[in-house]
Amino acid sequence: MANLYEISKALEEVYLMVDEDWVFLPEVEEKLQELQMTEIEKFENLWKLLRNIQSDIEAFRSEVKRLSEIARVLENKENRIRNWLKFVLESKNSKTVKAWIFTFSLRAFESVHIEEWSEEKMDEKYLRIKKEANKTEIENDLKLWVDIPWASLVTSNSVIIK
Numbered sequence: 001m002a003n004l005y006e007i008s009k010a011l012e013e014v015y016l017m018v019d020e021d022w023v024f025l026p027e028v029e030e031k032l033q034e035l036q037m038t039e040i041e042k043f044e045n046l047w048k049l050l051r052n053i054q055s056d057i058e059a060f061r062s063e064v065k066r067l068s069e070i071a072r073v074l075e076n077k078e079n080r081i082r083n084w085l086k087f088v089l090e091s092k093n094s095k096t097v098k099a100w101i102f103t104f105s106l107r108a109f110e111s112v113h114i115e116e117w118s119e120e121k122m123d124e125k126y127l128r129i130k131k132e133a134n135k136t137e138i139e140n141d142l143k144l145w146v147d148i149p150w151a152s153l154v155t156s157n158s159v160i161i162k
Helices: 003-016 026-093 135-143
Strands: 096-098 103-105
Touching: 003 026, 026 103
Parallel strands: none
Antiparallel strands: 096 103
């Protein structure tokens, strides 16, 4: 079976064989209907393929959600065990426990804890601000013919299947 491009080319050739009054010879009309059915079948098969891909995407997304939930539960379990080990080690006079294979010990480290965070109280050097392009404002200005040399409006097409 031909691909969609070949079918489209064949349809174009059949249309070129039709005279100016759009009178179809019987063999031309038969060939035309055959090609149109083939094209319709191709489109239907492509639609079926798209639906299968969409269902695969949805299945993968739900699997990601399921696996993320399992990972979250395991991370919580890991944190509870670590906190319990920390509590036990802190309550002992000795900060180290040697087992057959492993050695458990506490290690001191420093971290910053911020209470009552507020942008007004902070000095500018302590703030990190993420900056990104405001595409809505850029689009509005471009539509008003404002010259923005590094931006342009691009019109794209997307396939709608109902």
